[in-house]
Amino acid sequence: MKTKEQIPLIKADHAIPFVDLLGQMDIDVYPFLRKAGLPEDMLQTQHQYIPKSALQQLLSLLVEKMGLAHFSVFTWRLCRDVYIPHFIRQLNNPQTVEEALIQVIEAINADTTQTRLSLRTVLGKTWFVRERGKANADWFILAEHFSVIFIIELVRALTTANWSPKEIAFQSNLSLEHSKLLLLKNTQLYSARSVTACSIERPILTRPLPPSFTAAQTIKQPATINNFTESLILALTPYLTMGRLPITQASNILDMSVRSLQRRLAEEGQTYSAVMEQALQQQALAMLADPSIPITRIALSLGYSCTAHFSRAFKKQHGASPRQWRKNIIA
Template identity: 40%
Template sequence: MSKVTPLVPLIKSQYAIAFIDILKQIDDDIYPTIAKAQLPENILDIEHDYVPQLPLINLLNIIGEKAGPDKYSQLIWQACRQVFIPSYIDKIKHAKTLEQALDEFCVFFNRESTHSTVKLRHLFGRHWLIREHRFSKELLADFREHFILTFMIELVRGLTQRQWSPKEIVLTTDSIDKLKQSLLIDDSQFYVNRSVTGISLSSEELAHPIKLKLGWHKTQTEQPLKPTLFADSLKQALKPYLGLGRLPIESAASILGIEVRTLQRRLKVENASYSNIVENILFNQACEMMTDRNIPISRIASSLGYSDLPHFSRAFKRITGLSPRAYRRQHS
């Protein structure tokens, strides 16, 4: 059996915006930090379905370092309660108990996630809500795992509408002192250096009726389909970065946290190439811009990295079968 090529880890862009809103609370000029984290420069200007996960991890680490442990804890708690948890609770329609609600949450989360899996497991006489990660342990250290644990605890608190703390917590890291102080938890037993992040739940807690807080529900927009191939996940990851033209493969590999040869090898397995993916994204953008007659074709060409209009016109006709002017006449 052939080995399945792993997908590019992605985060929904609406959640990336939530992290940037956190950054705004501690930094008057957010754009140097956005650049340092390797997020797209235009992330606040153009809507995209996803952004790569690694720049978001970079951003969390920078926020944590800038804010300090106490302020960071307050900020991510605020984001969880105001953005992340309501977005999932709003999807829960049929559950009556905490266990049923967590089962529904796992389905929703796993359906959209390309980088982690959440499960409600029954192990060694205990019940656990665990999150298995598809990235290196080093990327989970400190600020990232702090956010994950905050989310899990606040999800249970939000569903049951009570101040609750897990009896046991498992972590991939061994940094527990700051977590104990910042998570507002009482008498929890920590197990460190494990392969997953998780919290324990008793049978009585799982049977607790849930309470869906009024005012948390928001209008749900149609969700993008999760990519199933590496090439498709790469295309989703690159889209936010190509608004200003071509992105060298070395830059893309750095943003994604993988080697250039690894990126090329994974694409080759799927009979795809980096240059073709970039060209496809750029020309989809070109076709969208072409419908606006107020944008000169020469400007569209230059925005895609073409030095002259004839070169762009030949490439455009090769891909679409029409010259730029003919395409514009048909679609605008």
């Protein structure tokens, strides 16, 4: 299934440091989350995925609040101190920088949809490539800026050297301000290219890694998302604590029109109301697995008017009442 047929998603864990930044700036977090379209319980609940459009909106709001220069400094620190150590801890005994980069690429590709990373050799040069559909928006430039910083800091961490790429290609029209904030010397910058990419010399790629980069963890495999409907359920699940979302609210969260959302579902023989019910039932199963959550609270939190209404809907879907289902799985 082509990724363009799915809702763009990103692992919720990747948004947490940006949300934490709001608290560090002594900003009231919740109005920012609402404005960005992020779940208000981001810091209290373990969500799997969030819509990428919500994180993109948050990036734009952060730059608007703190300025591009301060945001860039924060990005360098975030990549160096949070994101790169996270992925390095997942390395599974790579022997060279190239093997380590391939493992990190696999891990990142498992955590996001639509943006794809790869190592690619073109005309004798090897590039760390980021492929993403071009968008004429401020968030795209910010995300691209972040990606380049991440690549540079990743290679520096693996080589323990102050490495800089000799060439960088940008999809966006790179402004003078953005180029200065990269803090690079003797690097050739190209703009308006088909992909974002940093060149990496072969002697760097073949450099052996020290034993300290060996870890016991293994790279997670990409989540299997087969179609638009499945990606929609994953995208909306973090918001189900607000109950049954109207289609207008869902379209705002996903940054797409109601008509487009209905059309994409119709192409798969689905309706929004049916998909929302399916999402609510999946959330109900997850909540019922926790015996400390009363069934009444589950019903009300998922937007059912009463426990009886929830029980009828649940039994129709699963062939047992919520109470019976919980008793069976705990027994």
